[in-house]
Structures are given as C-alpha cells and as structure tokens.
Amino acid sequence: MKAFDLITEVDARGIEAGTTVALNKGGQVTPLAADTLRAKRVTVVAPTPDVDLAQLVPTAEVKSLAIGSDHSGVMVKKVLVEHLRRRGLAVTDVGTEGPEPVDYPDVAAQVARLVARREVDAGIVIDGAGLGSAIAANKIDGIRAAMCTDRTLARYAREHNGANVLALGATLVTPSDACAIVETWLGTAMREPRYIARLAKIHQLERLR
Numbered sequence: 001m002k003a004f005d006l007i008t009e010v011d012a013r014g015i016e017a018g019t020t021v022a023l024n025k026g027g028q029v030t031p032l033a034a035d036t037l038r039a040k041r042v043t044v045v046a047p048t049p050d051v052d053l054a055q056l057v058p059t060a061e062v063k064s065l066a067i068g069s070d071h072s073g074v075m076v077k078k079v080l081v082e083h084l085r086r087r088g089l090a091v092t093d094v095g096t097e098g099p100e101p102v103d104y105p106d107v108a109a110q111v112a113r114l115v116a117r118r119e120v121d122a123g124i125v126i127d128g129a130g131l132g133s134a135i136a137a138n139k140i141d142g143i144r145a146a147m148c149t150d151r152t153l154a155r156y157a158r159e160h161n162g163a164n165v166l167a168l169g170a171t172l173v174t175p176s177d178a179c180a181i182v183e184t185w186l187g188t189a190m191r192e193p194r195y196i197a198r199l200a201k202i203h204q205l206e207r208l209r
Contacts, residue, residue: 003027007044012036020045056199058144058164059121060189066114066123068094068107070133072170073126079175080124080182092120108136108145108167115164116142123165124182130169137165141206144199149173154185162190162199 003022004011012033015021017040023029029037029044037044065084069077074096084091094110096102104127111123123145125133130147137145145165146157149172157163166185168178190196 006030007033007037009033009036012040012042015040015042017041019043053196053200056162056203057190057196058158058162060191062089062121062186064090064092064120064122066092066094066111066120067126068111068124069096069126069170070102070104070107070128071096071099072128073168074098076168076170076173076175076178077126080126080178083179084182090120104132105136108133109140112137112140112143112145112165116140122186124168125165126168126170126178128169128171130167130172134165134167137167144202148181148185150177151181151184154181155188158185158188159190159192160195162195162202 003024005024005027007021007023007027007029009030009032013036015037020043022045067077067081067084077093081091081093092114094107096107108125111125114120115123123137125137125145127133134145134147137143143165144161144163145167146153146161146163147167147169148154148157149169154166157166163185166182168181173181
C-alpha cells in the first residue's frame, strides 16, 4: 500500500480507482484531491492516533450498568434488573415499563450516553430483535454495542471486540437465556493485547466520521 505525506490533485489523478492508499503521520489531502479520490472510490487510511488504550478497554469488573428496552422487551428487562440487583450491581433502569409503544433509538441512545460518559460501567439495550438498538447505540461515539443471541457470541463480543453495550432481542431469547448471556458477557474480560490494539482502529473510525 502506497503511503503519502501529502496527496495533491495531481497525485489523486494518478491513483487507480477503487484502491487503498495510506497517509503518513501528519499527512494531508488537499480539498481538490479529496473530491477526486471520492469520485474514484479510493480509500485513504489515516494513521492510528496516539490513544490511551486503557481508556478504550471495557471495565473488567462491572459494578454499575444502565439498562433500557422498548415496549417489546419490558418482561426481559424486568427479569434482568431483578437478577442483576440480586448480584449486588447498581442498575440504572431507563425504562420503559409498560406496553405503550416507544421508539427503540431513544432508549438505546439514553443507555449508550450513560456508558459513553462513564456514568456506568456497561449498558444493556433490548428490543424485539436487538438489531435496531445495537445500531442506534453504535451511533454514540465510544460505544461498541453487540447483539448476542447466545453465550458464545457474548464471550466473543466482550473478549475480542470490547463491547461495552450488550443488545438483546426479546423475541429471540427467553428471560432465562438473557440472564445466561448477560452473565457470560459480564464475566468475560478483554485482556489480549492484539484485540485491545484493534480498539484504537475503531476509535479512529469515529474520528473520521
């Protein structure tokens, strides 16, 4: 992969369409070059910034979390809240509590912001399939939400991907399943250096939005 300190319009015209090029640290792309690269579908990879990886790794020992669901996940949420509080965790329940329809993006964003601001150690979001809440939560910078339907996915989400928000589908798992998934997710730490290093690249993607 060719690396540049500066990509000018002349450089951009000479780069093959659909390819990927890299910028060296401190490298720049001129405005005209950026337009040309975009038209040619060229991907520009910026260097990973210096970040404190320790700040990106999810808390290994979760002591507090936020949980929220739309109307379809009320029962699963209720069971989880009771289960987690029996374990001695501090649980912030952002709702909803009844069958009246609510929009899952609102609930997921509320949970995600609490996690992103470090007001809680982790978050759980629930809707019918879990997919919409995961998508919504992931729009908040600093959030890595994963939808899990079993304990294996929960372990991978935490250990390999550093998920700090867990998304559950109330129509896909029973309350008992949900408790088991949550237990595995909370009980898995992210310790492998190569996995942790990849969080810096995810952080970089947020900076490029």
